[in-house]
Amino acid sequence: MSLQLKLYVVKRGSKDKLHLTAVAPTRAELAIQLGSPVLDIAGERYSVKEVFAEKSTDNTSLGMLVGGFIGALAGGVGIAAGGAVGAILGKEKDKEEQALVEQFNKSDVPLIGQLFL
Amino acid sequence: MSQGKLNRSRMAVFIVLAALFVIVVENKEDAEQIFRHILESNWPTYIIWFFALFGVIATTIYSNRPNENGPGNIYAIFRKYGDAVFTIATYGFSGSTSLALLKGLYLQAFFDQSFFSGFGRFDLASIFIISSFLLYFSLTETVRHNVNFLWQIEGVKAAGAKSNSE
Numbered sequence: 001m002s003l004q005l006k007l008y009v010v011k012r013g014s015k016d017k018l019h020l021t022a023v024a025p026t027r028a029e030l031a032i033q034l035g036s037p038v039l040d041i042a043g044e045r046y047s048v049k050e051v052f053a054e055k056s057t058d059n060t061s062l063g064m065l066v067g068g069f070i071g072a073l074a075g076g077v078g079i080a081a082g083g084a085v086g087a088i089l090g091k092e093k094d095k096e097e098q099a100l101v102e103q104f105n106k107s108d109v110p111l112i113g114q115l116f117l
Numbered sequence: 118m119s120q121g122k123l124n125r126s127r128m129a130v131f132i133v134l135a136a137l138f139v140i141v142v143e144n145k146e147d148a149e150q151i152f153r154h155i156l157e158s159n160w161p162t163y164i165i166w167f168f169a170l171f172g173v174i175a176t177t178i179y180s181n182r183p184n185e186n187g188p189g190n191i192y193a194i195f196r197k198y199g200d201a202v203f204t205i206a207t208y209g210f211s212g213s214t215s216l217a218l219l220k221g222l223y224l225q226a227f228f229d230q231s232f233f234s235g236f237g238r239f240d241l242a243s244i245f246i247i248s249s250f251l252l253y254f255s256l257t258e259t260v261r262h263n264v265n266f267l268w269q270i271e272g273v274k275a276a277g278a279k280s281n282s283e
Contacts, residue, residue: 006268021269039278040277041276046275057265061124066253070256
């Protein structure tokens with residue numbers, strides 16, 4: 001449940017990213033959720049093709065930090081061991097999240113008719 | 118992370134842990150007293166429950182994830198909210214219970230208090246590993262929920278355009 005991607009479009013005329021509140025695993029599902037493959041975002045019109053995904057959290061850092069602090073209860077060695085184990089577990093989570101990012105970024109845009117089936 | 122480039126957040130975490138390592142090794146007895154004080158206070162439990170409640174409720178409310186409605190199906194109608202209740206309970210109980218077990222183990226190992234009489238070394242090691250993993254799971258998932266909420270309130274809402282000519 002907590003693996004959640006950040007969806008964004010690149011603002012026209014700049015390199016700034018506009019992050020969306022919407023959550024969807026593919027472009028087709030995003031279009032179905034919003035009822036159209038064309039989106040109005042902050043006063044501008046974008047195609048759902050222009051929406052991309054990125055990871056929301058650096059799980060390796062988070063895992064290393066939490067693991068290190070829990071390990072601190074066992075002393076200096078615990079910090080090193082906890083940090084290492086936390087980093088490994090976090091890295092696995094990062095791989096899962098990266099796979100979801102790629103799934104979204106490689107997903108196709110639905111034909112208009114498919115939205116209403 | 119791009120190849121050959123240092124990841125800033127990982128570097129920052131490494132520095133924090135290295136500093137903690139030096140402090141804990143150099144001031145072993147003081148560090149033990151501080152950990153004991155933290156574990157004996159109820160604050161870690163309150164903090165775990167607060168972040169579990171806040172993170173999950175806030176993400177559920179702010180998330181645009183559709184509630185999968187279906188006529189006459191109570192589970193489908195309340196799915197999003199049912200999920201939230203079970204998630205809060207999972208994170209809250211796993212966090213607070215594992216913390217209580219770790220507190221008992223810590224006080225028994227370093228302060229000669231007896232919490233687990235009749236348990237062998239293998240049993241105690243097993244409790245330590247399982248409790249540590251549960252606490253890790255609870256804390257990382259709770260933090261992730263709160264981070265997701267923070268970027269969601271910063272996000273902009275997208276609306277489907279009615280037609281391209283509008």
